[in-house]
Amino acid sequence: MTTTQKAAVLPIGQAILGGLVGSIVMAMWAMMVSLFSGMGFWTPVQLIAATWMGSQAMMHVTSGVILTGLMTHMMMGAMLGIVLAGAFAIFRIPTGPARLLWGMGYAIVVWIVNQYAVLPIIDPMMASHMPPWAFAIGHVMFGVVAAAFILNPSMANQGNTVLRKVAP
Numbered sequence: 001m002t003t004t005q006k007a008a009v010l011p012i013g014q015a016i017l018g019g020l021v022g023s024i025v026m027a028m029w030a031m032m033v034s035l036f037s038g039m040g041f042w043t044p045v046q047l048i049a050a051t052w053m054g055s056q057a058m059m060h061v062t063s064g065v066i067l068t069g070l071m072t073h074m075m076m077g078a079m080l081g082i083v084l085a086g087a088f089a090i091f092r093i094p095t096g097p098a099r100l101l102w103g104m105g106y107a108i109v110v111w112i113v114n115q116y117a118v119l120p121i122i123d124p125m126m127a128s129h130m131p132p133w134a135f136a137i138g139h140v141m142f143g144v145v146a147a148a149f150i151l152n153p154s155m156a157n158q159g160n161t162v163l164r165k166v167a168p
Contacts, residue, residue: 011085011150012082012085014085014149014150015078015081015082015084015085015086015146015149015150016078016081016082017081017149018081018084018085018145018146018147018148018149018150019077019078019079019080019081019082019084019146020074020077020078020081021145021146021149022077022080022081022141022142022143022144022145022146022149023073023074023076023077023078023080023142024074024077025141025142025145026073026077026138026139026141026142027044027045027070027073029134029137029138029141030044030130030134030135030138031043031044031045033131033134033138037131039129040061042061042065042066043129044069044130045065045066045069045070045073046058046061046065046069047069047123047125047126047129047130048068048069048070048072048073048123048126049065049066049068049069049072050123050125050126051072051122051123051126052068052072053065053068055125057069058125077142077146080110080142080146081146081149081150083106084102084103084106084143084146084147084150085150087102087106088102088150095151096151099147099150099151100144100147100148100151102147103143103144103145103146103147103148103150104140104143104144104147105143106143106147107139107140107141107142107143107144107146108136108139108140108143110139110142110143111135111136111139111140114135114139115127115132115135115136
């Protein structure tokens, strides 16, 4: 790499942490909406677990259902956090408020794809039971929180960079 080239760097630890914390915020939002709408606190977690367990996940709230739902949600959050950080690096989104807006936009795209393309195929129960407005708001919350963690400069020196793109 010459002095005229710059490297775009993906802070993997920040991305994973941002995705995990964003998915916790989103889950708590969904669980509160579900509770206050009369469906029950654990319903969103059960609906996620139904991806793997089918309608059995909706029968009873068990530790297996809760663990399956939460782990699936958290791992998706971590992966989506990595993708968001990768987009920041690839598109050279400057540090600052622009990244929060990108996080929101990214989350809206993820919501649209999930709500109308992915969930109807892999988890039709969730697609039909989770109110789209609540699901959209939860995704926006995820995007802002994930982007905020990726922005956090106090985490920048963790020595956990995995992607370097040499750019002219």
